[in-house]
Amino acid sequence: MTDHAQGHVRVEDVSIRFDGKSGPVTALAPTSVELKPGTFTALIGPSGCGKSTLMNAIGGFVAPSSGRITLDGQPIEGPSDKVGVIFQQYGLFPWFTALGNVRFGLKRLGLSRREEIERAREALDEVGLGAHAGKFPQQLSGGMKQRVAIARTFAFGPKVLLMDEPFGALDAQTRLVMHELLLKVWQKHRATVLFVTHDVDEALLLADDLRVMSQAPGRLLRHYQLEQARPRSFSRSGSDLLDIRDEVIGLLHPRSMLAEPA
């Protein structure tokens, strides 16, 4: 569905400042990062470190104060349908059914009514919600809502998918199911994923690239490349994962974050 050569995100020396009550506040220190087409990057860091800010900048919701962000060579100048977003609070429209929410994202394709409904149904089937197409979001559980959101975003084929702690509000069991589902859908569509989380295990189980961010003002501290085959688990995927896990947890510890050289 998505061209493999596309979805290439470059963040070049981007910093972001907001006007606070007592002068400007730096939310993101100058940061450079590259998201290669079709890869899954997890971004982890303490709360308030600016990881969501970086994500919002790539989504076009916040303009960088300096530096630039490009998608396939084109600067990002605002939200667009090339970049899909999955929110922690789902962002579903409660006045539309699950099917209506998915159709909303398909509108711009200018399909016939029947085609549009058909494609929306396929997308819901893909996340196992075909039987709930006519339900409204408030009739669905948290996990089901997020599945509708995933279906809605993948249905129109964005090149990049931003996920801001998408499973943060879900219980542990549902989370595991969602990981499986997300990997399945992602492997089919192959969008470039940036996944913000503060759960180390989640990041290690899902990502190709793991990037660790410092406390505010955020900057990237470490980059781990994870090549273990999926589906991963800490018992099956060798001790490397556990070593990285210990290191990352150490890095995220408040004291070591202060000691880390700039």
Next chain:
Amino acid sequence: MAVTDLRPPPGGLRARLPGAAGLRRAAGRALLAGPVISFAFVLGLWAAVGAAGIVPETIFPAPWSVWAATAEMWSMGTLQKDLSVSLSRAAVGFAIGASLGVSLGLLTGRVPVIRMLLNPFLTVLRPIPAIALVPVAIVWFGIGEGSKYFVISYTVFLTVWFNTHHGMEYVPETYLRASRSLGASKLREFLTVIVPAAAPYIFAGLRLGVALAFLSLVAAELSGASSGIGYRLQEARQYIRTDRMFSLLIILGLLGAAVDLAVHRIGKRLVHWEQS
């Protein structure tokens, strides 16, 4: 289906508990019992005072006198006429005021220039009561229907505008971001995201507007009417027909409550996703 959600459906466990349905029915009966008991109590007290004969009928008529006055006005045909005249005034005034209020609220809520030009002015208008406008209404529109529509639509307009405006201002950012990242055009975003998101506020405004249409009706009919509930109240004063006054006041109260309930029901259906 490879993926199953392990969580119970919302309310699922509770719904399976024995007696839950019975409890709900009991709660429903209690809800209905409240008003019935209240009305029976007041009516009983009123009848007792009337039967005791301690207050003159011209000051405080007994329930049966008020009932007789109602039947009298009905048989003369004035009650039907007054009702239809007053209700159509309230309806026309409400329609004008509500449509202007919603339209302008949509504009001031989303267009900064219009908000800057109009909001301070409209905010100053809000505390002016409907009855204070009657002299102006008579000078501008005479004593015909125009002045009644003006007074009613003015009050309805301000309240509906105010609520709509606030609903538009507080559209959650997540909805806008979701809509933009899904590639929605400005028009689609406005019609299918912003307006529905503000709909609960708009309906709250419309509900208040309906109540205000009834409240300002009597004030409006002070501008030289020759029929209508408000006019009939004035006329009853000249003949010291307290029984008729009571009858008209009760009818006004019951009508207002019925219309309010109807609007509330319709709103709940249209804005079904709001839990409250």
